Amino acid sequence: MSTYLYIVQIILGIALTVVILMDVRASGMGAIFGSGETSIYRTRRGVERTLFIITIILSVLFFIIAIINAVVTGPA
Numbered sequence: 001m002s003t004y005l006y007i008v009q010i011i012l013g014i015a016l017t018v019v020i021l022m023d024v025r026a027s028g029m030g031a032i033f034g035s036g037e038t039s040i041y042r043t044r045r046g047v048e049r050t051l052f053i054i055t056i057i058l059s060v061l062f063f064i065i066a067i068i069n070a071v072v073t074g075p076a
Contacts, residue, residue, distance in 0.1 A: 005069040012065060016058045023051040 044052050 002069065002073050005065060005072060009062065009065050009069060012058060012062045016055070016062055019051060019055050019058055023048070023055055
């Protein structure tokens, strides 16, 4: 059982990394190096909003699987 949880956690980790990199790229290349558009408020629309929602869902799933994995494997 824990092997499947490890595999799911690895897949979610890779997917989360890819989606975060795509989300940062959609925000602008300057955001990668910390010089994002912080002074201008703008709403997310279209693909950028979808990537934002997918990022939230993947991160919640990743942490739920991590907690389940910790409970199933027990203390080291």
